[in-house]
Amino acid sequence: MTQKFISIEGISKRFSAAGGGVTTVFEDLWLGMERGTFTCVIGHSGCGKTTVLNVLAGLDRPSDGAVIVDNQAIEGPSLDRAVIFQSHALLPWLTVMGNVAYAVASKWRRWSRAEVEEHAQKFIALVGLAGAERKRPAELSGGMKQRVGIARALSIEPKILLMDEPFSALDALTRGTLQDEVRRICQETGQTVFMITHDVDEAIYLADRIVLMTNGPQAVLAEIVDNPLPVDRARNDVHKHPLYYAVRNHVVDFLVTRSKSFSDADKAALDRRNPPIVRPGAPEPAVVGGDSLTPSWPGLSRPSTSQAG
Numbered sequence: 001m002t003q004k005f006i007s008i009e010g011i012s013k014r015f016s017a018a019g020g021g022v023t024t025v026f027e028d029l030w031l032g033m034e035r036g037t038f039t040c041v042i043g044h045s046g047c048g049k050t051t052v053l054n055v056l057a058g059l060d061r062p063s064d065g066a067v068i069v070d071n072q073a074i075e076g077p078s079l080d081r082a083v084i085f086q087s088h089a090l091l092p093w094l095t096v097m098g099n100v101a102y103a104v105a106s107k108w109r110r111w112s113r114a115e116v117e118e119h120a121q122k123f124i125a126l127v128g129l130a131g132a133e134r135k136r137p138a139e140l141s142g143g144m145k146q147r148v149g150i151a152r153a154l155s156i157e158p159k160i161l162l163m164d165e166p167f168s169a170l171d172a173l174t175r176g177t178l179q180d181e182v183r184r185i186c187q188e189t190g191q192t193v194f195m196i197t198h199d200v201d202e203a204i205y206l207a208d209r210i211v212l213m214t215n216g217p218q219a220v221l222a223e224i225v226d227n228p229l230p231v232d233r234a235r236n237d238v239h240k241h242p243l244y245y246a247v248r249n250h251v252v253d254f255l256v257t258r259s260k261s262f263s264d265a266d267k268a269a270l271d272r273r274n275p276p277i278v279r280p281g282a283p284e285p286a287v288v289g290g291d292s293l294t295p296s297w298p299g300l301s302r303p304s305t306s307q308a309g
Contacts, residue, residue: 246281
C-alpha cells in the first residue's frame with residue numbers, strides 16, 4: 001500500500017442544535033492522499049466541504065477523528081498549510097510585493113529584507129505579475145488579486161495548498177486563465193492540493209481525483225473518482241478525450257440524482273475506511289476497493305498521432 005501523505009481518519013463534525021439536539025454535518029470520513037496529487041471535493045451546499053478544508057487548515061477541530069499530514073497530527077494552523085479563499089483577502093495597505101513578502105517574512109523570520117523580497121519576487125513572476133510589484137490591491141483587477149493570493153500562498157512553500165472555490169467569483173475568461181496557471185504551477189512544483197469546487201468541468205480539468213460527498217446533514221464520502229484523462233491534458237483537448245463524457249456524466253449523475261437518494265441503508269453498506277474508487281469508462285472493473293491510493297490502470301491517450309499521458 002502506498003504511504004499516505006495526508007490521512008483523514010474517521011473525522012466527524014457536530015454542532016449543538018436548538019432545543020438541546022445535535023446536528024451532525026458529516027460523519028466518519030476517511031480519505032488518503034499522496035504527496036503531489038490534486039484532489040477536488042464536490043458536493044451540494046451543506047455537506048461540510050468547507051468544514052473539512054478548515055479542519056485540514058487547522059482552523060477548526062473535528063468532533064471525532066484526526067487528520068495526519070506527513071506523519072504529524074494537525075493541532076492548529078501552520079505555515080505548512082496555505083489557504084486560498086473565494087475572496088483574495090489581501091492587505092489593502094500593502095503592495096503586491098508587500099503582501100507576498102509579509103507571508104515570506106512570517107515563514108523565514110531571520111531572513112534579511114533583500115532575501116525576503118528576492119524569494120517573493122520568484123513567486124510574483126511565477127503567477128505572471130512581474131512589473132506589478134508596487135501596485136496596491138485597489139489598482140488590480142479581480143483576477144490579478146487572486147494571482148497575488150496564489151503567489152502569497154505558494155511563496156511559503158506549503159506542504160498542502162488548500163483552495164476553497166478560489167475562482168468562483170471571477171468571470172469565465174479570467175477563471176479559465178487562472179485554472180491554467182494553477183495547473184501549470186502545480187505540475188511544475190509538485191504541489192499537493194486539496195480544493196473545493198462546485199464546477200464539474202473545473203474538477204475534471206484540474207484534479208487527479210474527485211471526491212464525491214452526499215447531501216448533508218449526516219453527509220458521507222460516497223466515492224472517489226479517479227480521473228482517467230492524461231496528466232498532460234490541455235484545456236482545448238479535454239472534451240475530445242474518449243473518456244471525458246463518461247467521467248462528466250458520472251459526476252453530474254451523482255450530484256443530480258444519487259447524492260440526494262443516498263439512503264441510510266446505502267450509508268450502512270459503505271466501507272468508510274476504504275471508500276469505493278470509481279473509474280468511469282475504464283476497461284477494468286468499474287469499482288475497486290479503496291486500499292490502493294494509486295490507480296491500477298494507466299488511463300488512455302488522446303486520439304491523435306502522438307501519445308499523451
